[in-house]
Amino acid sequence: DAVTEVAVTDVRGDVAREVAARHDGEAASVSGGADNAAAAAGADVVLLAVKPQYMADALASVRDAVGPDTLVVSIAAGLPSTFYERRLPAGVPVVRVMPNTPATIGRGVSAVSPGRHASPDHVALVETLLAGTGLVVSVPEALQSAVTAISGSGPAYVFAMVDALAEAGTLLGLPRALAQQLAAHTVAGSGVYAAESGQHAAILREAVSSPGGTTLAALAELDERAVRAAYVAAARAAARRADELAREADPEGADGEGHRE
Numbered sequence: 001d002a003v004t005e006v007a008v009t010d011v012r013g014d015v016a017r018e019v020a021a022r023h024d025g026e027a028a029s030v031s032g033g034a035d036n037a038a039a040a041a042g043a044d045v046v047l048l049a050v051k052p053q054y055m056a057d058a059l060a061s062v063r064d065a066v067g068p069d070t071l072v073v074s075i076a077a078g079l080p081s082t083f084y085e086r087r088l089p090a091g092v093p094v095v096r097v098m099p100n101t102p103a104t105i106g107r108g109v110s111a112v113s114p115g116r117h118a119s120p121d122h123v124a125l126v127e128t129l130l131a132g133t134g135l136v137v138s139v140p141e142a143l144q145s146a147v148t149a150i151s152g153s154g155p156a157y158v159f160a161m162v163d164a165l166a167e168a169g170t171l172l173g174l175p176r177a178l179a180q181q182l183a184a185h186t187v188a189g190s191g192v193y194a195a196e197s198g199q200h201a202a203i204l205r206e207a208v209s210s211p212g213g214t215t216l217a218a219l220a221e222l223d224e225r226a227v228r229a230a231y232v233a234a235a236r237a238a239a240r241r242a243d244e245l246a247r248e249a250d251p252e253g254a255d256g257e258g259h260r261e
Ligand SMILES: NC(=O)C1=CN([C@@H]2O[C@H](COP(=O)(O)OP(=O)(O)OC[C@H]3O[C@@H](n4cnc5c(N)ncnc54)[C@H](O)[C@@H]3O)[C@@H](O)[C@H]2O)C=CC1
Pocket: 009, 010, 011, 012, 015, 036, 049, 050, 051, 052, 054, 057, 058, 061, 075, 076, 077, 098, 099, 100, 101, 152
């Protein structure tokens, strides 16, 4: 069934009203305000998008407005589905999602994991709701911290790369705007090529690398600076941080969900 009504809330009611005004009438009627309980009462789906540190407060505010017929979806990093299940009435289905910001232009990646009361139909409903945001994959919940480290936080690594390449181009004498355009479009085109060609990234890299040419000269510098190892370390740090967020939000919980090495 199509979504006909969306209620957006934020403790800063003006922020929610501004978001609602921007989207009202696009595909559904959208209202904004600060009253979480009023928005959740009677809703089929409650989507939680506050930081992990504030999730216990947000759950307390909707607890009396939801029941086993309400599907609760959260995009918070780190927090296991048991965190929600223990704070909501018995039997409330919970689905975790890790999206990323290219969803804004329909090119995101979202990974979906059901909690213990969520059925395949609940997962299918979430997949339908997310379909317009890009690729949607299903993963066991234990992989969510790893997913967060790659696709959740990943856009920031890529934006940092675009920024660095644009700065390098400017240093080499390109006009700044042209350097930014070349960097962003190179990353965008290469990303789509890697995603859609069906070829391993190592093969695509090799095809750019003429023997004795410019690319191998550049890649040797990246290897010299251990850039590949730095990406591995960065992803590990993000996954560890996701697990830490869960512990910080719930010091007594010790649910044992999430990433393991
Ligand atoms: N930013 C990103 O790329 C991604 C973020 N996430 C997750 O999304 C969540 C939000 O992240 P951001 O948008 O970066 O944070 P943010 O701080 O920009 O937005 C969170 C909003 O929640 C509001 N808020 C706080 N407590 C509230 C409450 N009790 N009731 C109603 N509203 C409340 C705040 O006023 C704020 O506007 C986090 O859990 C994060 O882990 C997940 C994937 C990607």
